[in-house]
Amino acid sequence: MQLERNLGLVDLVEPSALHDVCTAFRELFGLGLRVFAADGSLLAESVSDEAFCTYVREFGEGRRQCNQFRAQLARFTAQGAEPLAVRCFAGCAYLAAPVLFEGDAMGKVVYGPYLPADATRLPSTLMRLDTEIDSAVISEKSASLRRVRHDTLDRIVHAFQRVLDLILHSGQRATLTSETHLATIEESYREIAVKNKRLEETTVRLQELDRLKSNFLATVSHELRTPLTSIIGYSEMLAQGLAGPLAEEQRKFIGTILEKGEHLLRLISAVLDISTLDARRLELRREPTDIADLCARAVEKAVAQAGRRDVRLEILPVPQLPLIPVDPDLIEKALLHLVDNALKFSPPAGAVEIELHLTEPRADGEASIGFVLLAPLRRFLRVTVRDAGPGIPEGNLDLIFEAFFQEDGSATRAHGGLGLGLALVRQFAEAHGGKVEVESEPGKGSAFHLLLPVPPSASILPGAPP
Amino acid sequence: MQVDIAHREIGLKFVYYGPALSGKTTNLQALHRVMPEGTAGRLLSLETRDDRTLFFDLLPLRVEVGSGLKIKLKLYTVPGQVIHDATRRLVLQSADGVAFIADSRVSEIESNAESFRNLAENLRANGLDARTISLVIQFNKRDLPDIRTDGEIDAMARAGREPVYKAVATDGKGVIETFLGLLRLTWSHLQAEHKFEERFGVDSRQLLLKLASQLGLPKHLAADRDGDRLWPPPSDGEK
Known part of the structure; x- marks a missing residue:
């Protein structure tokens, strides 16, 4: 000041x-x-x-x-x-x-x-x-x-000077007051900025610790997996009688070792995935991406699996869409998980459909406040993956996105997996400021919606729909 | 709101809110220019040396609307810069109506939204509510390039709840409409809540028309078009 x-x-x-x-x-x-x-x-x-x-x-x-x-x-x-x-x-x-x-x-x-x-x-x-x-x-x-007259002039000058004095005093007081207030605000702001900087430093340190923790988990699970693979491999060889014939009881024991070994391997793999995910969340490599293109790539990778299960896999006609800034690797993985999930639960001769759509924001209830100002930030590109599987009971709709959640124990064995796919999809979507939603009707099938935010500037890209 | 029954005076406070450099002060200056002598007081601006609002601008208006009833209006602006949040909160205290002045340019979408969220937060901090306070939105700077289109704004305004106006405040365009819209909205809220018609023995419609003419506003703006409303509808925005 x-x-x-x-x-x-x-x-x-x-x-x-x-x-x-x-x-x-x-x-x-x-x-x-x-x-x-x-x-x-x-x-x-x-x-x-x-x-x-x-x-x-x-x-x-x-x-x-x-x-x-x-x-x-x-x-x-x-x-x-x-x-x-x-x-x-x-x-x-x-x-x-x-x-x-x-x-x-x-x-x-x-x-x-x-x-x-x-x-x-x-x-x-x-x-x-x-x-x-x-x-x-x-x-x-x-x-x-x-x-x-000279004396009259003196009196006029004197009177005007007194009025000016009053004005100048009031003006000075107001100016000083406002400058002091401004300085106080700036000082408070400076103080907060210093504290924020300290907080930021602490956050960075904590993030670094978190990264170290993830690295540690990745390393440990990798180190655990290597000897475990040997244990499983040698057990398999023993079970196949490569080292000589086994008595019935020995075969049973080896079977148990194999089963528990594989269970342990699945757990370790899951831990490895989650730790990798934690580390990846921090570094999205965004680039303007054609989501329809990513869908096509995901379908290409899953087409063999669909063929084996005799399930028809198709992308419905795609409207004109803007490019949106996402990490293409992560979103492709998310799409693959959704497609894989849909294929797993589809009955033979069923169909899995992928639909792309630009959602327009809606003004319902609370959402109508300041709608004209906020709506441009509430536009999403929606990818829907629809299957004709058994569907999900309503009570489980919120749970299926939890890591390790299995809707049905027997289904796990029938379809494989550890219940991490949807958890990963949700993490990837949220890392982009998006979300994943599900609609399902037991006996008829499910539809998973991956929603990715469209930045306001994308809405005026040439060629984008009105 | 301040009501002085003995002197038949109602005091109202309007706040012009919005992101930095969206034209809040320009709105007040334009209003000040069109007000007839005797209606508007001196426009008080607390500016920094680079002409940006430091604390607030204040334009006092005083009009007699018949039956001896006087309405004293105080129009405030808030400083738009992020750092002056405390000042914005202070100025917003006991506001009767808010005009949100948005910058029409596409590049300003985020800062408009940010400022609007900040308004909602500061209203809450003052015990007010963005859902219930009299609130109108003005898209200013319609003369600049790279702005949100009329079609887009109209479509979204129809879906939203606030009346929306378009303006070029530097030319005074849309400024009166915004002010009148806020006045009408505020008065109808207050009438519903405090029953001024009965308390002061005045007719709202006549009162607002009188107020409009006292403010020296063009007749077509105050024209009673369908018997139900006092001013023409704000662009296409009002439901």
Whole structure:
């Protein structure tokens, strides 16, 4: 804050208000006045057109000298605190009084034109300005000029200075108050910024720890998996009798080792997936992506699986869609999980359909508040994967996106998997600011919707639908 | 709202809200220009040296609407910059109506939305509610390139709940309409809640028409078009 800053007249007074004060003074005392800032710029004025001046300005030379004098008046600086009277070439008097505030000259007030009460004649040079000048008119017009006595002028100057004092004081108080308030806000903001910076540093440190934890989990599960693979491999060889014939009881024991080993392997793989996911969430590699293209790629990868299960897999006709900034690898994985899930639960000769659609925001209830402002940020590109499987009971609709959730134990064995696919889809969608939703009718099938936000700028891409 | 039964005076407070540089102060300046002498007081601006609103602008209006009833309106703007959130909260205290001034440019969609969420939050902090307060939205700067189209704004305005206006505040276009729309909305809310018609023995419709003419507003804007409404509908936005 610059409390010590030198405040000028411009900082402290409102020019339009000052103009009103000047006008009131002119109307009261019949004396025009102009207020100049310290740099000579005119802040306010109230001067009536004197017939005398108008007449003199009708002549080329009179106008030139008058303009010259007015320019000098703006630049004119009175020395010290005392007002100084000056006279123009035509004999009119002006009084320039410095505006003092707390001892500093902040500008000046120029009173006039007037004629001193004791003035008897106008300068003889006036008549030589132009041959056309009529002395009778001059004396007639000059008679209407305000004549002011010296002591009256003193009183007017004094009164105006007192009014200005009051205005300047109030102005200074208001300026200082507002500057102090501003400084206080800035100071509070600075304080908060410092604290935020510390918090940010802590967050970064915690994120680093989290990353280390994920790395540790990945390494450990990898290290656990390697020997486990050997245990399973050797057990299989033993079970197949590669190391010689086994007694019935030995075969049973080896079977148990194999079963438990594979269970352990699945658990370790799941842990590895989750830790990888945690690490990936932090670094989305977004690029403008054609989601229809990603769907086509996912279908291509799943087409063999669909063939094996005799399920028809197709993408419904795609409308024109904008490119949206996503991490293509993650979204393709999410689509693959959805397709894989749909294929797994489809009956033979069933169909899995993929549909793409641009959703328009809807104004329901709470959503209608500020809709016109907020709606552009509520547009989504929706990918729907629909199957004709057994469907999901309503009570389980919220649970299926939980990691390791299995809707049905026997289904797990029948269809494989550990219940991580949908959890991954949800994580990927949320990492993009999107979401995944499901609709299902037991006995008829399910539809999974992957919703990805469309940025407002995407809505005006050339070729995008209206 | 302040009601002085003895002196038959109603004091209302309107706040012009919106993101930085969306034209809130320009709206007030434009209103100030068209108000007849004696209606509007001095426009008080607390600005920084770069002409941005520091705390607020204040335009006081005072009109007599018949039956000796006086309405004193105080129009405030808030500073738009993020750092002045505390000031915005203060200015919003006990507001009777809010005009949200949005920047029409596509590039400003996010900052409009951000400012609107901030408005909802600050209303809540003041015990007010974005769902119930009198609120109108103005899309300003319609003369600039790369703006949201009329069609898009109209379609979304029809779906939303707030009356929506379009403006070029620097030319004064749409400014009066926005102000009148807010006035009408606020008055109808207050009438429903406080029964001013009965308390002051005035007719709302006549009162608003009188107010409009006192404010020196063009007659066509105050025309009673279908007997039911006092001003023409705001663009296509109002339901």
